[in-house]
Amino acid sequence: MSRPFRTLAAAVAALALVTACNSAADSRDPKGSAAPGGAAVRGVSADAITVGGIVSMTTAGGYSKKDTDLGARARYQRANAEGGVNGRRVAYLGAEDDGQDPGRNMAAARKLVQQEKVFAVAPMSSVTFSGADFLEQSKVPVFGWGTLPSFCGPKYIYGFNGCLVPMPGGTINQTWPEGVKKVLGGSAGKSVAIIANDSDAGKFGVRTFGRGFAAAGFTVSYAKPSVPATAVPSDWSAYTKEILRSNGGKAPDAVVSVMQTPSNIGLFTALKRGGYTGLLTDPTDYDPGLLAQETTRKALDGVHVLLQFQPFESADPAMERFKADIKAAAGGKDVPLNMHMLTGYMSADLFLAIAQKAGRNLTPESFQAAAAAFSDTGTLVGDRSGAKAQKESFGCGALVQLRNGRYEVSVPFACHRPVPFG
Template sequence: MLRPIRTLAAAAAALALVSACNSASTNGASAGGPDGASGISRGVSADSIKVGGIVSMTSAGGYSKKDTDLGARARYLRANAEGGVHGRRIDYLGAEDDGQDPAKNLAAARKLVQQDKVFAVSPMSSVTFSGADFLEQEKVPTFGWGTLPSFCGPRHIYGFNGCLVPSPGGTLNQTWPEGIAQVLGGASGRSVAIIANDSDAGKFGIRTFQQGFASAGFRVAYAKASVPATAVPSDWSAYVKEILAADGGKAPDAVISVMQTPGNIGLFTALKRSGYQGLLSDPTDYDPGLLAKDATRQALDGVYVLLQFQPFESADPKMAQFKADIKAASGGQDVPLNMHMLTGYMSADLFLSIAREAGKDLTVESFQAAAQGFSDTGTLVGDRALPKGQKDSFGCGALVRLTNGAYEVAVPFACHEPIPFT
């Protein structure tokens, strides 16, 4: 059954953007604490705030989140153009590449803190976050996409759209199941198959989405984290065979893939070749760059993609501002937009918003105090509130569909009532 939906109120305030100038002016304070002589935190000087990022710019499978860095640069560039944060410019060092490697992720975190002396890490975007314990220990405010457990609970780590992988006692974002129910005309009597990679993240995704789709009224006919996480299968026939017989010997009404683009392309292509006529959906393939190749465009044609932010096709003034900011950060060039850009942009935006609330005397302590009572409304990810967002998601999203080589909004951006995670 569909839950009540409340549409977000549009806000008139424009989002701001950002820069990547390296500055030598930094205080050499110890990790997370103020300098005894000046009272200024590590990474904060009289006229700048030093920030770095950690992003999977490369990976063994060829998947890249490199545009997350561009999105963050865009947001910081605009912030600096508007006078910075209480007169301090953002000295964005750019993102370290962790290659989706846990060892490199931790090494990047250590470098940013111990060598570069950053005040904050924003964005952090990877499928691994082995540096989380170190960053929390060093009291480094860190911002990224809350798709990993480390974004749910630690005091200094924040998801730009909240906590998306909660512990029992938290809540689950219902955007995906409620959106699919709208597309199908209701969930009653409908079945879904959910498939993910054989990894910790994949297993957790199966657990959460299985509960979410069942709560929305779907029959979950298949839910497995069975696809190898380290390499894309060359033969999908075994997976397709299982899925097509999952609903009592027949195909489910929808196949939900919790995988990255290479896996989705392989699975969806195989399902289509088998004659599958049901709905296909994933949370990653909102990227105009994917449409450049015929094979990729055909594989993703008709697929519904989950977004947890306003679609690029939205007429919201804040989306127009985002596009202008990305263009400015790209040297005036019109570049294809993708969700990684938005991830970096909104990670930077949340950091900047809290830093402004912290006031002129910026320390880790003043930043954390501001975060504990922070809230705003009508952003590109909906209404934000902390510390709620360190336990729950902000509950908002949309679905877009690739049709004839172009994305179109299938379910408009809205907020859904979350459900308890057990």
């Protein structure tokens, strides 16, 4: 993902539904107002905290994360209905569309800080994060899906379920390898092929997941970030030929795709046509909207999808509250749920939890102090820790499988001890 990893997307990773808008959840306050004590704090006034988002709502390939914005608006809307954060409502401006383009990502970051005067960016969901250094230097707290290296290490940038692409000295989330291991009845003598896009996220995804699957006892027979990131191939034969011969001339037991939905559809369709009967898995295709089209449903049938949150099928009270919040934000309509909504929702949720702990005197410095001491338990992504979020993942997740036109939980939500990444 993404959950995970829509780009690891997952690394990772990884779908388009309800129309999201860029309107604010509440009317905006004057920018640059004074905080208690007289010191000017960007994005903080006596009665509001201004927050924006950056989301890949449109892309050249048609892939969209626009429902990330809906998820964030749903969480902020409930927070405001409950009295806001320490007496301040959240003035959510909506998300800037970066088009999955590095230049637009940087432009969006500059606009939010220099023109909109936001206190925080939550959510940030894209396969590119060229604006990361600028936001870090501007002391802007950022929350999103930690599938990019920028979510691992910087002081002001947080993954809503932790850092998913760590640098040496960090840890690797083992939910995916352990889930595949359970489905296959063990890892001894089993091989996996890992394929990703030729992008920074794809390269990190192959690197981290390759080590994670190896640590779980699998033989990683193939691991390449070779698929173009900007366009879906029309011919998959070169990729499938390599994969189907990667295990000593034979097919691997599992194919792990760290790509987005359009590429997964093409890859999985080609593998099935080539006679592959092993396990197919990715971190991105948990989206009931995908079931509406027969060709898509057929391509993804049997695929096990990694989630880094409680499945929508869960009876957990927090999931029921999430569903109610999404419905309210969608104007009372029952809309198909997807992992992008959860990404926006939980990014906003972690920001709100830390901001609440920071107290009435909200500044970038007080926010950071609160984050360093923050922890809670039993959320839709498991147990959370502010200090941990910038170094390692929260280590929890599940697998769901698309079967006969519906998703079923194949490996229940659980937490696994991460392994060192060095």
